Amino acid sequence: MNPTSTPQEPSFRDSVDLMFERAAALMDLPQGLREKIRICNATYTVRFGVRLRGEIHTFTGYRSVHSEHREPVKGGIRFAPAVDQDEVEALAALMTYKCALVEVPFGGSKGGLAIDPRQWDEDELERITRRFAYELIKRDLINPSQNVPAPDMGTGEREMAWIADQYRRMHTTDINADACVTGKPRSRGGISGRVEATGRGVQYSTQCFFREARDVEEAGLSQGLGGKRVVIQGLGNVGYHAAKFLSEEDGCRIVGIGERDGAIFREDGFSIEEVRAHLIETGGVKGFPGAAYVENGALALEADCDILIPAALEGVVTHANADKVKARLIVEAANGPLTAAADDMLRKKGVAIIPDMYANAGGVTVSYFEWVKNLSHIRFGRMQRRREEANSAMLIKSLEQMTGQAFPAELTERFLSGSSEIDLVRSGLDDTMRGAYGDMRELWRRREDVPDLRTAAYMIAIGRVADSYASLGI
Numbered sequence: 001m002n003p004t005s006t007p008q009e010p011s012f013r014d015s016v017d018l019m020f021e022r023a024a025a026l027m028d029l030p031q032g033l034r035e036k037i038r039i040c041n042a043t044y045t046v047r048f049g050v051r052l053r054g055e056i057h058t059f060t061g062y063r064s065v066h067s068e069h070r071e072p073v074k075g076g077i078r079f080a081p082a083v084d085q086d087e088v089e090a091l092a093a094l095m096t097y098k099c100a101l102v103e104v105p106f107g108g109s110k111g112g113l114a115i116d117p118r119q120w121d122e123d124e125l126e127r128i129t130r131r132f133a134y135e136l137i138k139r140d141l142i143n144p145s146q147n148v149p150a151p152d153m154g155t156g157e158r159e160m161a162w163i164a165d166q167y168r169r170m171h172t173t174d175i176n177a178d179a180c181v182t183g184k185p186r187s188r189g190g191i192s193g194r195v196e197a198t199g200r201g202v203q204y205s206t207q208c209f210f211r212e213a214r215d216v217e218e219a220g221l222s223q224g225l226g227g228k229r230v231v232i233q234g235l236g237n238v239g240y241h242a243a244k245f246l247s248e249e250d251g252c253r254i255v256g257i258g259e260r261d262g263a264i265f266r267e268d269g270f271s272i273e274e275v276r277a278h279l280i281e282t283g284g285v286k287g288f289p290g291a292a293y294v295e296n297g298a299l300a301l302e303a304d305c306d307i308l309i310p311a312a313l314e315g316v317v318t319h320a321n322a323d324k325v326k327a328r329l330i331v332e333a334a335n336g337p338l339t340a341a342a343d344d345m346l347r348k349k350g351v352a353i354i355p356d357m358y359a360n361a362g363g364v365t366v367s368y369f370e371w372v373k374n375l376s377h378i379r380f381g382r383m384q385r386r387r388e389e390a391n392s393a394m395l396i397k398s399l400e401q402m403t404g405q406a407f408p409a410e411l412t413e414r415f416l417s418g419s420s421e422i423d424l425v426r427s428g429l430d431d432t433m434r435g436a437y438g439d440m441r442e443l444w445r446r447r448e449d450v451p452d453l454r455t456a457a458y459m460i461a462i463g464r465v466a467d468s469y470a471s472l473g474i
């Protein structure tokens, strides 16, 4: 047991392992293989100094490789003060299972730097990031064919651009250098739709749940996503995009938002753009006009709503507050927001949970598309788009000639336009999310001993990793 675990409350890493074991117990796997899949292969710790503000500051960073059954291994790099080896290893394990579940052909990895990025200015952060990247690149822990990082908490396009540039400086003749990291800005080899991808995936996964009348009914919800009352905890990149799409496109009402400085509530729903603008301007949600405010942001988790979307840190719903959760559906946009203890309690209460390894897999799915784009050196849709348009135009003309009637004007433009990169990315992501929901659900409904979607997700992921070890002769 991990030293930070208590009998009541397992640590994040123990929670992931417990969930793994619960699923593995329902499978027919040799003990040795089960152990091989569960354990983390290696974690590299680096301590490096950077001269800043007239003195040397020492930073500690990690890159953990959980499983190399497929390469490259994949997973974000997080910048946060509480980053430590256990956290990075738990997150790397989740990456392995996540990739396997959504059929993204990567092993699992994760990196972290123990730093509060808000304490440093942009120049300083660039020097720190480049130095960290240098340490990882020289050990092939960043490499297009071996280990490909991406954004995570506290990092984004800017940091990925620095990392890619650092790699290029150290591998000047590598034609695939762009593929060493994903989540880059569009102008530096990134792909349209990567920034919104995790939030978009949360939206698609929620839509998948609501397409299944029985799942909705058993959770005690009325049919249809439109009008559902949603609470979001954490309005960072993932929470913001999920809330934006669910409210603007699916007709959900965002009735509560939890942030670092407190939580705000409004029964008739928030405009996410307005809250986001307030957050950027003031640094918090406090003082947002026309909203009820409480200082304890964690109270958002206990608010009255239909759907709760924890989109910030791991371990926010524990045995201490799980009983107070009122939502009938929890969509885990963050990694590991529920401890294993909370997960048990909520399942017994009949709360439906769309598990993290599925709900937040949109990010790595679109990362995969970006990596493929970088290796193929061509933007998606570049070859087909105009050809598709010409074909559609010809079809319209033929229909008009055959029927003697004009094609409906309001449909012409939509029908005529060929697929752009963002259309293809969204289509690929939607297809991925639908496919994975179908796989999880089929197993969950077929076997009575599979209690929930999370267990089904783990079983599918473990089965796929086991299959690839078998084909490697391990």
Ligand code: GLU
Pocket: 074, 075, 076, 077, 148, 149, 150, 151, 152, 153, 182, 335, 360, 361, 363, 364, 365, 367
């Ligand atoms: N950090 C994201 C995650 O936890 C994305 C990882 C990636 O794109 O490689 O899934």
